[in-house]
Structure formats: C-alpha cells, structure tokens
Amino acid sequence: MAANSNEIVVGIDVGGTNTKFGLVDSAGNILDEGRIKTTDYTTVELFVDALYENISPLIKKHGDKTVKGIGMGAPNGNFYTGCIDHAPNLPWGKDEVPLAKLMTEKFDLPCILTNDANAAAAGEMQYGIAKGMQHFIEITLGTGVGSGIVVNGSLLYGCNGIAGELGHTIIRPGGRKHWSTGSRGSVEAYCSATGIVITAKEQLKKKAYPDSKLREFKVDDITAKVVNECALKGDKLAQRVYSLTGRILGEALANFVMFSSPQAIVLFGGVIKAGDYLLKPAKKHMELNLLPAFRERVKLLLSDLKEADAAILGASSLVQKSKATKAVHPV
Amino acid sequence: MAANSNEIVVGIDVGGTNTKFGLVDSAGNILDEGRIKTTDYTTVELFVDALYENISPLIKKHGDKTVKGIGMGAPNGNFYTGCIDHAPNLPWGKDEVPLAKLMTEKFDLPCILTNDANAAAAGEMQYGIAKGMQHFIEITLGTGVGSGIVVNGSLLYGCNGIAGELGHTIIRPGGRKHWSTGSRGSVEAYCSATGIVITAKEQLKKKAYPDSKLREFKVDDITAKVVNECALKGDKLAQRVYSLTGRILGEALANFVMFSSPQAIVLFGGVIKAGDYLLKPAKKHMELNLLPAFRERVKLLLSDLKEADAAILGASSLVQKSKATKAVHPV
Known part of the structure; x- marks a missing residue:
C-alpha cells in the first residue's frame, strides 16, 4: 500500500505500569502522544473508556487527517483472536480479554492487537534497522x-x-x-x-x-x-x-x-x-x-529506534502494513 | 493447482549410499521406481548421466503421461540456489554443486532441489499425517x-x-x-x-x-x-x-x-x-x-508414510505443489 500523507494511525503500547499512545503518520512521525497509568483501571471497560477520553481529543485536533485504525502492542496480545490471553501483570488481564473488539466498538475504528515484542519487530521492519529485511x-x-x-x-x-x-x-x-x-x-x-x-x-x-x-x-x-x-x-x-x-x-x-x-x-x-x-x-x-x-x-x-517511541511506532506499523485480513477487527 | 491424472513427476532421493528414484502420479502412486549407488560416481556429471540412463527408459515407458518436472531431496540441498552446499557424505558434494541446473540441462525438465528433511516434510504435508496442516x-x-x-x-x-x-x-x-x-x-x-x-x-x-x-x-x-x-x-x-x-x-x-x-x-x-x-x-x-x-x-x-516410499514421494511433492517460482530451474 502506498504511503498516504493524509492517513494517520493510533499506536498504543500497553505496559504493566503505563500505557502510551500516539498518532503516527505514514512516514513514522509521532504527531501527538500521551499516556495513562494501566494500573489505575480495575476492569478492561474502564481502561478502554480512559483510552477513548484521552485519545479522541487528539484525533479531533488532527481532524483534517483520516484515521486508518488502531494498532496495539500488549503483553500476551494475540494477533489472531484480538484477545489478551492471561497476562498476569495486567490488572484486568487475568482471563481472555477481547481487547481489539472492545476498542473497535468504542472507537468505531478497526484495531489490530499483537504482543509487545511482535510490535517492536513490526516497528523495526517499518522504521528501524530492519527496514527492508x-x-x-x-x-x-x-x-x-x-x-x-x-x-x-x-x-x-x-x-x-x-x-x-x-x-x-x-x-x-x-x-x-x-x-x-x-x-x-x-x-x-x-x-x-x-x-x-x-x-x-x-x-x-x-x-x-x-x-x-x-x-x-x-x-x-x-x-x-x-x-x-x-x-x-x-x-x-x-x-x-x-x-x-x-x-x-x-x-x-x-x-x-x-x-x-x-x-x-x-x-x-x-x-x-x-x-x-x-x-x-x-x-x-x-x-x-x-x-x-x-x-x-x-x-x-x-x-x-528510540526506546520511548519504538513501542508506539511498532504498534502503529501493524496497521500501516495491514491489508484486509481476518486479524483486523473491522468496524 | 488441480490434480491432473495425466501428469507425473520424477521424485529422487539422494542418499549417502543409495539414490532412489520413482515416477509419481498426482495421487501419490509410485508408478515405477529404481535405484543407483551414489558412491559409484566420482563426479556429479557421471552421477547425473547415470540418473538419466536409468530414469529416461521409465519415462519412455509412461510416454502417454506428461512429466511435470523433477523433485530432488539431498543432504544440504539448497532450495533457493538449486545447489548442494558442501555435503561431506556425498563423494562429489564437497563444493557447491549446481545439481538442479545440471539435471535440467540433462533431462530438459524443470528441477526443484531441497534438503532431505524438507522433502520428507513436503511429502508428509502432501500425502502423510500432516495433510492439510x-x-x-x-x-x-x-x-x-x-x-x-x-x-x-x-x-x-x-x-x-x-x-x-x-x-x-x-x-x-x-x-x-x-x-x-x-x-x-x-x-x-x-x-x-x-x-x-x-x-x-x-x-x-x-x-x-x-x-x-x-x-x-x-x-x-x-x-x-x-x-x-x-x-x-x-x-x-x-x-x-x-x-x-x-x-x-x-x-x-x-x-x-x-x-x-x-x-x-x-x-x-x-x-x-x-x-x-x-x-x-x-x-x-x-x-x-x-x-x-x-x-x-x-x-x-x-x-x-512408508519409509521406503517417503523420500521419493517427498521429493516429488515439491514439484506437485510448485507454482512458477525462482526456485524452479526452468528449461
């Protein structure tokens, strides 16, 4: 897919302590970013609500751009199912949590989830030292x-x-x-x-x-x-x-x-x-x-890759690279 | 590619002692088979000549069928290059030997080479217990x-x-x-x-x-x-x-x-x-x-898979499954 300068992607890195997010353009520039504390939310619904409250103002601010989708990296994130599978270090990750589906319902955007190391590899391939490999x-x-x-x-x-x-x-x-x-x-x-x-x-x-x-x-x-x-x-x-x-x-x-x-x-x-x-x-x-x-x-x-940016870039690159696959949870 | 009952493939399993070959139809039946002693040939050219002398009569015998190509499994066989890379247990395998190219030139047929374990896996996927996996x-x-x-x-x-x-x-x-x-x-x-x-x-x-x-x-x-x-x-x-x-x-x-x-x-x-x-x-x-x-x-x-047949079936399945790729050495 050719780079489209008007398209942006939401990249989200879910960590055990903090969750970082950013709006990323097709060249890999982080246009805006922020974070919430993962541990502040006892249920996944509250967590998704908090992400929506924090990210939708950023999306509005860049209203001249088209948001292509959301890419998320998270511990035990499963690309095929869009679920977090039993992540012991997430407060609401004990069972199989359909995070991609919940995000899609909340944001009305397709969402791709994978585990955090896969997201790092995706970012490395799109923007880092493994470009073209x-x-x-x-x-x-x-x-x-x-x-x-x-x-x-x-x-x-x-x-x-x-x-x-x-x-x-x-x-x-x-x-x-x-x-x-x-x-x-x-x-x-x-x-x-x-x-x-x-x-x-x-x-x-x-x-x-x-x-x-x-x-x-x-x-x-x-x-x-x-x-x-x-x-x-x-x-x-x-x-x-x-x-x-x-x-x-x-x-x-x-x-x-x-x-x-x-x-x-x-x-x-x-x-x-x-x-x-x-x-x-x-x-x-x-x-x-x-x-x-x-x-x-x-x-x-x-x-x-700068460690602070890599997780957001990696998560966003999942969507940048995606074609329509079963792993994309469509709106 | 749909099975074509009129198409056959030459499957060859190159071993350190014996080289076995067979004509295989698209259903995985071995129509005819034979073997030569790998160790009888001091150069790869003599080895290819001997294969030709032994296999071409079988091909003539099944002259009503179309031969789609040759699939070979061999120690250190390289799928990408069609070469045997430094196989210490083959008398003529010490250097990088362009076996697929030599076979194609001799037989006027496309040839796919891979290593013996890959050929076994290919056979398992086409005809064995891993069918459909x-x-x-x-x-x-x-x-x-x-x-x-x-x-x-x-x-x-x-x-x-x-x-x-x-x-x-x-x-x-x-x-x-x-x-x-x-x-x-x-x-x-x-x-x-x-x-x-x-x-x-x-x-x-x-x-x-x-x-x-x-x-x-x-x-x-x-x-x-x-x-x-x-x-x-x-x-x-x-x-x-x-x-x-x-x-x-x-x-x-x-x-x-x-x-x-x-x-x-x-x-x-x-x-x-x-x-x-x-x-x-x-x-x-x-x-x-x-x-x-x-x-x-x-x-x-x-x-x-019967061990005696598996190597020939595996080698032949490389061609049965193949589409036109760079790894097929075309005529």
Missing part, C-alpha cells in the same frame, strides 16, 4: 525477554497466534529457576534485566573482585541499571556479569539462527545499553555454536 | 537428525535456503561432542541412531542392569537396531536408553514449539520404531518445558 528476529531484552520473528517479510504467529516465545526456551536444562514460570534454565532467567541482577548477586557472593564498586551497594539496591553503570565505568565484576549473560544469550541466538536462518538478529531494550560488554560475548558464542554454513552470515544488530 | 515441524530421526519446518503451509527456508537445522541446535551446553561438527550437546548428538548407540555404550559401562541382553553383544556389534529390538523385548537397559533419549528430545521439542507454535510435531525415521519407549518420555518432557499457553495443544505424531 525479509527475515530477522527481534529480541527484546528488558524486565523480561521477548521476541518477534519475521519470516518472508511477515511476523510469525504460528497456528494460534502465540509463536515466538524465545525468552522461555530452555538454554540451561536444570538451571536457574524462573521466578514466575517455574521453568529451569530459560533464556529469560539469565538474559533479562531481572536475570542480570540475579547473576550479579551470585557473583557478589564469590570472593573474586573484592574491590568491585558493586560491593558498595546494599544488595537490595542493585538493579540492572546499577550493574550497567558500573560496567561502563570499568568495574570488572559488573563486566563479568555481562560476559556470562552474553555467553548464554549467544548460545541461545545460535539455536534461533539454525531454526529460521535470518539475515539479522536485532536486539532491543534497556539491557543493550551495556553495548559491547554484552554484544561481544554474545557474538562470539553465537558463532561458536553455529554450523559452519551459518557462520559469519548473520548480523547481530542493536535497534536504532 | 498449515503449521508443523517434521523431525527426521535416522543416522542424523534433520528437520523440515512448515509455516503458513510452506516450508521455511530463511534468507538463504538453509533454515531448519534443528538437529544441530544445542540442548546440553558443554555436553556430548558431535562426531562430525565438533559442537557440544546438540540434539543430533543424543537423538540420532548414532547418538542412541553412544548412550547405550555409556549405560553398559555402568553397573545397573547386569542381566541386560545388550551385554551379550560385542560392543562393536551394538547398533540402534539392536538397542531397539532389545527394548521391544523388554530389556530394561535398552528401555532406559530410550527414556534418556526421549527426555532430551522432548526438551528440544518444547523449544521448537515455543519458536513457531505448530499444530503438530511429526517424527519420522528408523529411530521411531521404538514407539512409546521414545514417545512417552518425549511427550512428558516436552509438556514439562512448555509455557502453560502451549501445553496440551501440540500433537506429537509418528509419520505414517
């Missing part, structure tokens, strides 16, 4: 580890809309127990911000690096941000945390590459601020674990 | 472990035609060294016939099961077939080999499921003769390692 995997390294897999220029949804849960694949069988799923040795257990803090605390219990700056913090004050800042200042223990994390990430990436043979892996999210302390071991151990036919062929890239 | 993963458990991944009704090839090397994904980091790739802890290192023999020999070194029938064999005479026969006769050590193998297979399958969310995993090849001794632990450990959203949703199936 037909095959790539987006790995979001934040509080958790998410993934969006692009195959033949489209997001991979599988038979039921929930494909691409690479953060929950097991890379250390019998290893670290996941705080929420209870599984042992998942990628998320090690490579998320939460996992990095656990690794840091494990390392602090050892005797190596007695002079580490991390030892000056109370254990409960150690966050991924603190570990990152110490690593960037040259702290060897903090750097070791990233080399351990990067090794596990790299091994997992090798497995992903041998599944779908992408042109690139794109890393996104707060954890990538560690830069080469994470990237170098990740690249090294990815290559080490690949079959020769795959080696030195896959780019390992950092997202170049 | 849009999303499934075929795992071939033979001397090695191969895979063909079907997404949205099509084989997944990735950016360069080599996607789907799930046998080489790592499931036991730092584990058993692979005899050929040198990687540690790959699925193939444990779940192939070769891996099963190694596991059996490891178990025989332990003191458990002193009365095992496997102890009556010379170590060098223990094959996967022997382990299988002993397990089926009730031998506890042989059964333990399958429960160890099934556990690792199941853990790997959970990772694959969380990648592409298939309707089913279809297992194929000699190793599946162990039946429930392999399947039950595989199913159990697959379910144990899946996120709740995936549990009890994915069928674990055994291929119902």
Whole structure:
C-alpha cells in the first residue's frame, strides 16, 4: 500500500505500569502522544473508556487527517483472536480479554492487537534497522525477554497466534529457576534485566573482585541499571556479569539462527545499553555454536529506534502494513 | 493447482549410499521406481548421466503421461540456489554443486532441489499425517537428525535456503561432542541412531542392569537396531536408553514449539520404531518445558508414510505443489 500523507494511525503500547499512545503518520512521525497509568483501571471497560477520553481529543485536533485504525502492542496480545490471553501483570488481564473488539466498538475504528515484542519487530521492519529485511528476529531484552520473528517479510504467529516465545526456551536444562514460570534454565532467567541482577548477586557472593564498586551497594539496591553503570565505568565484576549473560544469550541466538536462518538478529531494550560488554560475548558464542554454513552470515544488530517511541511506532506499523485480513477487527 | 491424472513427476532421493528414484502420479502412486549407488560416481556429471540412463527408459515407458518436472531431496540441498552446499557424505558434494541446473540441462525438465528433511516434510504435508496442516515441524530421526519446518503451509527456508537445522541446535551446553561438527550437546548428538548407540555404550559401562541382553553383544556389534529390538523385548537397559533419549528430545521439542507454535510435531525415521519407549518420555518432557499457553495443544505424531516410499514421494511433492517460482530451474 502506498504511503498516504493524509492517513494517520493510533499506536498504543500497553505496559504493566503505563500505557502510551500516539498518532503516527505514514512516514513514522509521532504527531501527538500521551499516556495513562494501566494500573489505575480495575476492569478492561474502564481502561478502554480512559483510552477513548484521552485519545479522541487528539484525533479531533488532527481532524483534517483520516484515521486508518488502531494498532496495539500488549503483553500476551494475540494477533489472531484480538484477545489478551492471561497476562498476569495486567490488572484486568487475568482471563481472555477481547481487547481489539472492545476498542473497535468504542472507537468505531478497526484495531489490530499483537504482543509487545511482535510490535517492536513490526516497528523495526517499518522504521528501524530492519527496514527492508525479509527475515530477522527481534529480541527484546528488558524486565523480561521477548521476541518477534519475521519470516518472508511477515511476523510469525504460528497456528494460534502465540509463536515466538524465545525468552522461555530452555538454554540451561536444570538451571536457574524462573521466578514466575517455574521453568529451569530459560533464556529469560539469565538474559533479562531481572536475570542480570540475579547473576550479579551470585557473583557478589564469590570472593573474586573484592574491590568491585558493586560491593558498595546494599544488595537490595542493585538493579540492572546499577550493574550497567558500573560496567561502563570499568568495574570488572559488573563486566563479568555481562560476559556470562552474553555467553548464554549467544548460545541461545545460535539455536534461533539454525531454526529460521535470518539475515539479522536485532536486539532491543534497556539491557543493550551495556553495548559491547554484552554484544561481544554474545557474538562470539553465537558463532561458536553455529554450523559452519551459518557462520559469519548473520548480523547481530542493536535497534536504532528510540526506546520511548519504538513501542508506539511498532504498534502503529501493524496497521500501516495491514491489508484486509481476518486479524483486523473491522468496524 | 488441480490434480491432473495425466501428469507425473520424477521424485529422487539422494542418499549417502543409495539414490532412489520413482515416477509419481498426482495421487501419490509410485508408478515405477529404481535405484543407483551414489558412491559409484566420482563426479556429479557421471552421477547425473547415470540418473538419466536409468530414469529416461521409465519415462519412455509412461510416454502417454506428461512429466511435470523433477523433485530432488539431498543432504544440504539448497532450495533457493538449486545447489548442494558442501555435503561431506556425498563423494562429489564437497563444493557447491549446481545439481538442479545440471539435471535440467540433462533431462530438459524443470528441477526443484531441497534438503532431505524438507522433502520428507513436503511429502508428509502432501500425502502423510500432516495433510492439510498449515503449521508443523517434521523431525527426521535416522543416522542424523534433520528437520523440515512448515509455516503458513510452506516450508521455511530463511534468507538463504538453509533454515531448519534443528538437529544441530544445542540442548546440553558443554555436553556430548558431535562426531562430525565438533559442537557440544546438540540434539543430533543424543537423538540420532548414532547418538542412541553412544548412550547405550555409556549405560553398559555402568553397573545397573547386569542381566541386560545388550551385554551379550560385542560392543562393536551394538547398533540402534539392536538397542531397539532389545527394548521391544523388554530389556530394561535398552528401555532406559530410550527414556534418556526421549527426555532430551522432548526438551528440544518444547523449544521448537515455543519458536513457531505448530499444530503438530511429526517424527519420522528408523529411530521411531521404538514407539512409546521414545514417545512417552518425549511427550512428558516436552509438556514439562512448555509455557502453560502451549501445553496440551501440540500433537506429537509418528509419520505414517512408508519409509521406503517417503523420500521419493517427498521429493516429488515439491514439484506437485510448485507454482512458477525462482526456485524452479526452468528449461
């Protein structure tokens, strides 16, 4: 579909704490934006009402433009059904919530829903470093580890809309127990911000690096941000945390590459601020674990989307790219 | 494309030892078949000449039919390029060999090449237990472990035609060294016939099961077939080999499921003769390692194609399903 300069899309990123929204034009400019607190609403109906109250004035303000639809990224958002499937971290997400349908009824606009990592991948493909790529995997390294897999220029949804849960694949069988799923040795257990803090605390219990700056913090004050800042200042223990994390990430990436043979892996999210302390071991151990036919062929890239904008852009790009499909919940 | 009863396809399965071929009609009947010894030919040109000498009389015999094309499955066969990429177990496969092009030039017929596991998946989708499925993963458990991944009704090839090397994904980091790739802890290192023999020999070194029938064999005479026969006769050590193998297979399958969310995993090849001794632990450990959203949703199936026919049918189905694409090497 050719870009239409008069068309805009509503992009909405539903997070566990905040929900951000924006009006996005076909070139990827955010014309207006805002946010509400997700946790302020106890039912999905109240949440949708609040979105309507906050977004419809923005739509009126840009009344000379045509609103093509609403794109939403949300934890456990299912592209096929338009429902949020049992999202434990949303106050009203406990059951199967038909969010896309409710949005369409309220706004009188078609709505596409997907999970947040898929939305990030869609944004990367439309506006980011993966522009023009037909095959790539987006790995979001934040509080958790998410993934969006692009195959033949489209997001991979599988038979039921929930494909691409690479953060929950097991890379250390019998290893670290996941705080929420209870599984042992998942990628998320090690490579998320939460996992990095656990690794840091494990390392602090050892005797190596007695002079580490991390030892000056109370254990409960150690966050991924603190570990990152110490690593960037040259702290060897903090750097070791990233080399351990990067090794596990790299091994997992090798497995992903041998599944779908992408042109690139794109890393996104707060954890990538560690830069080469994470990237170098990740690249090294990815290559080490690949079959020769795959080696030195896959780019390992950092997202170049601004984190604050990426979620809104990603959600909006779902609609920008859409043709009429069953996944669009029509008016 | 509607089935045309007057159209036939040449299906060819190139193996390390034998190359089997057959003429297949649009209903999946093998009208005529034959084989040559792959190892008898030192160059690919001699190999193609021998195929021509053996197959063209069969084509003449069915001169009332139209030959639509040639479908070939071969180790390291690349669907995009029509080349065999560095197949160490083929006498003339050391470099990049343009097999599809050479076949087309010799036979004056379009030719589609893919790797052997992809061909098996294509056959399963056209004629086997995966008929009508849009999303499934075929795992071939033979001397090695191969895979063909079907997404949205099509084989997944990735950016360069080599996607789907799930046998080489790592499931036991730092584990058993692979005899050929040198990687540690790959699925193939444990779940192939070769891996099963190694596991059996490891178990025989332990003191458990002193009365095992496997102890009556010379170590060098223990094959996967022997382990299988002993397990089926009730031998506890042989059964333990399958429960160890099934556990690792199941853990790997959970990772694959969380990648592409298939309707089913279809297992194929000699190793599946162990039946429930392999399947039950595989199913159990697959379910144990899946996120709740995936549990009890994915069928674990055994291929119902006759192994002797499957490779020819699979290769032929590449052409039966094909539309005009860049991967068809036209006359």
